[in-house]
Amino acid sequence: MTVAVSILPSQQLAALNETYRKAVARKRLRIALGAAVFFAALLVASVGAEVNLRTFFTYLGNFASYFDRILKLDNGSRVWTDIGEWLWGWRKWSFYLGETILISYVGTVSGAVLAFGLNFLAAENTAPAPWLRIVVKRLMEICRTVPDIVFALIFVIAFGLGPMAGVLAIAIHTIGALGKQYSEMVENIDMKPVEGVRCTGAGWISCMRFAVWQQVAAGFASYTLLRFEINVRGASVMGFVGAGGIGQELLVAIRKFYYSDVSAILLMIILTVFVIDIGTGWIRGRLFGRGRHT
Amino acid sequence: MSRLPAPDTEGLQARHPGVFDRPLSARLATPLMLLGAVAIFAFGLVHLGFSPARMLAGMHQLGWITMMMIPPDPGSSLPLYLKALGETLSIALLGTTLAALFALPVSLLAARNIVPSNIFRFPVRRFLDSIRGVDTLIWALVWINVVGLGPFAGVLAIAMSDFGAFGKLFSEAIEGADQKQVEGIRASGGNALQEIRFGLMPQVLPVIAGQVLYFIESNTRSATIIGIVGAGGIGLQLAEQIRVLEWQKVSFLILMILVAVAAIDWISSKLRFAIIGRRAIV
Numbered sequence: 167m168t169v170a171v172s173i174l175p176s177q178q179l180a181a182l183n184e185t186y187r188k189a190v191a192r193k194r195l196r197i198a199l200g201a202a203v204f205f206a207a208l209l210v211a212s213v214g215a216e217v218n219l220r221t222f223f224t225y226l227g228n229f230a231s232y233f234d235r236i237l238k239l240d241n242g243s244r245v246w247t248d249i250g251e252w253l254w255g256w257r258k259w260s261f262y263l264g265e266t267i268l269i270s271y272v273g274t275v276s277g278a279v280l281a282f283g284l285n286f287l288a289a290e291n292t293a294p295a296p297w298l299r300i301v302v303k304r305l306m307e308i309c310r311t312v313p314d315i316v317f318a319l320i321f322v323i324a325f326g327l328g329p330m331a332g333v334l335a336i337a338i339h340t341i342g343a344l345g346k347q348y349s350e351m352v353e354n355i356d357m358k359p360v361e362g363v364r365c366t367g368a369g370w371i372s373c374m375r376f377a378v379w380q381q382v383a384a385g386f387a388s389y390t391l392l393r394f395e396i397n398v399r400g401a402s403v404m405g406f407v408g409a410g411g412i413g414q415e416l417l418v419a420i421r422k423f424y425y426s427d428v429s430a431i432l433l434m435i436i437l438t439v440f441v442i443d444i445g446t447g448w449i450r451g452r453l454f455g456r457g458r459h460t
Numbered sequence: 461m462s463r464l465p466a467p468d469t470e471g472l473q474a475r476h477p478g479v480f481d482r483p484l485s486a487r488l489a490t491p492l493m494l495l496g497a498v499a500i501f502a503f504g505l506v507h508l509g510f511s512p513a514r515m516l517a518g519m520h521q522l523g524w525i526t527m528m529m530i531p532p533d534p535g536s537s538l539p540l541y542l543k544a545l546g547e548t549l550s551i552a553l554l555g556t557t558l559a560a561l562f563a564l565p566v567s568l569l570a571a572r573n574i575v576p577s578n579i580f581r582f583p584v585r586r587f588l589d590s591i592r593g594v595d596t597l598i599w600a601l602v603w604i605n606v607v608g609l610g611p612f613a614g615v616l617a618i619a620m621s622d623f624g625a626f627g628k629l630f631s632e633a634i635e636g637a638d639q640k641q642v643e644g645i646r647a648s649g650g651n652a653l654q655e656i657r658f659g660l661m662p663q664v665l666p667v668i669a670g671q672v673l674y675f676i677e678s679n680t681r682s683a684t685i686i687g688i689v690g691a692g693g694i695g696l697q698l699a700e701q702i703r704v705l706e707w708q709k710v711s712f713l714i715l716m717i718l719v720a721v722a723a724i725d726w727i728s729s730k731l732r733f734a735i736i737g738r739r740a741i742v
Contacts, residue, residue, distance in 0.1 A: 207553060208553065208554065208557060210550070211549070211550035211551075211553045211554045212550070212554055213550075214546050214547050214549075214550035214611075215547060215550040215551050215554055215611040215612060215614070215615050215692070216547075216610055216611050216612055216692075217554065217612055217615065218612060221607055221608070221612070222607060222612070222616075225606050225607050225608075226606075228605075228606045228607075229603075229606045232602065232605060232606055265507075265508070268500075268503075268504045268507060268508060269504075269508065271500060271501070271504055272501060272504035272505060272508060275497070275501050276501075308718070311681070311717070311718050311721050311722075312714060312717070312718070313681055313682075313684060313685045315597070315685050315688060316684075316685065316695075316698060316714070319688070319698075319699060319702045320522075320525065320702060320710075321518070321522075323521070323525070323702065323705070324518045324521040324522040324525055325514065325515075325517075325518035325521070325522075326514070326518070328508075328509055329508040329509065330508055330509055330510055330514065330518075333504075333508055333510075399593075399595050400595070402595055402598075403595045403597040403598060406597060406688065406689060407688065407699075410508065416598065416601075417601070417689075420601045420602070420605065421601075432594060432598070435593065435594065435598075436590050436593040436594065439593040440589070440593065
């Protein structure tokens with residue numbers, strides 16, 4: 167089948183082609199400029215970060231052999247040939263993993279409760295006074311931006327070594343992170359129910375309780391579960407600075423080159439994180455039905 | 461005034477027995493769950509060694525530390541700190557870029573519309589999941605064993621843990637792409653590689669660029685802390701100053717981190733909007 171393709175007169179075509187070429191050239195130039203800036207930044211960064219490709223390639227074999235070594239028992243056989251020997255410390259490690267989960271649970275719950283109390287003050291549409299809103303927002307920002315492990319470092323000195331410092335650090339970080347997510351959610355609600363409750367002469371607290379809470383409860387629960395998941399990961403390294411949990415054991419194993427212990431603890435951490443992920447996913451599915459809140 | 465007719469309670473009860481006579485299990489579920497949550501919380505408080513006395517003493521200490529922090533003062537080590545901050549930013553930028561470069565091909569393998577077979581996809585996905593399950597700090601420790609102390613270990617650690625995250629995010633972006641353009645390329649005689657290059661990439665790249673920028677932002681935060689285990693950057697200085705109780709320097713370093721993170725946030729959100737437009741916020 168032949169199709170007649172109408173061809174524009176050559177003069178018109180030339181003009182169109184010219185415009186097209188110019189548009190493409192401009193776009194290409196912009197992309198090339200962006201790429202050049204990016205590569206320059208990379209170059210500067212690699213000097214700053216002391217990237218040394220020679221060391222990297224010399225030691226790259228070490229990385230592979232490191233994994234080879236952590237998968238070997240002291241007697242030279244592979245770890246999975248003798249599970250009992252590999253996971254010899256499973257009682258102790260399970261205890262510390264339990265402590266890790268407990269740290270993140272207590273930290274998440276207390277952080278979430280405080281964030282819940284604060285977020286209505288930080289949301290634009292429910293804040294009782296503008297100055298209060300700004301103060302609360304800045305406070306949350308600081309809680310969020312300073313990494314939780316830095317708080318842990320400071321708290322370890324103030325409260326002494328132990329899981330308490332870890333819990334407080336996670337709680338503070340959770341206040342910042344959840345407070346922001348909660349207040350953004352509150353800012354997106356439908357204001358008509360609030361007006362309705364307000365019309366009946368209700369005070370601020372009643373408005374929050376009977377008009378706002380109903381709209382945001384499901385989302386709050388979803389975000390809190392997600393934060394719990396993240397905090398379990400965070401709590402697994404709290405031990406690096408002496409703030410409780412499995413991290414301490416892992417740090418000792420890595421620093422002292424107890425190779426098979428490293429792989430055993432890593433495996434247990436990964437499995438725990440999987441189980442928590444799947445568990446919270448299941449709870450979220452049960453609470454809100456699949457697909458509504460992701 | 462007219463009165464409302466009296467509600468037909470019996471009729472309603474007969475028609476909707478489920479509403480009026482909920483089974484005991486349904487009525488008790490919420491309070492029991494709350495009770496369980498509070499019980500675990502209380503157990504946690506006791507088990508983790510919380511006590512009012514410790515709390516009070518700690519608060520006292522903390523108040524004292526806060527007093528010591530004011531005013532923030534770098535002393536004579538400002539150039540050192542600026543260099544460390546530069547190192548941190550470099551670690552974040554390089555680590556994220558490296559991760560994105562390696563994750564792109566792997567994410568193709570993990571996407572349903574490119575590799576339809578579950579047998580191939582499943583191990584790739586689990587592999588990415590396990591990399592993601594391990595925290596950046598742990599990867600930093602492992603890489604320190606391999607390439608020695610210093611910022612390079614930090615770059616590799618960030619690259620490693622982001623590799624897992626990017627693999628998942630990219631593959632989701634690819635799965636969400638419109639299949640019609642790919643079919644168009646195939647219809648005009650393109651092979652599998654050309655389908656990916658001209659059908660998928662133009663759709664996926666802006667999304668990916670947005671995500672990479674977002675990660676550079678969040679990695680600035682991660683890069684500040686990997687120094688705590690010895691992988692370079694400002695975290696090293698911070699941990700050291702906390703250990704020797706130089707609180708004025710500590711507060712100055714924290715302020716520096718806050719300012720740097722805010723600056724990177726601002727730059728990357730501007731860039732992100734320039735690349736993907738205002739509507740799509742990743």
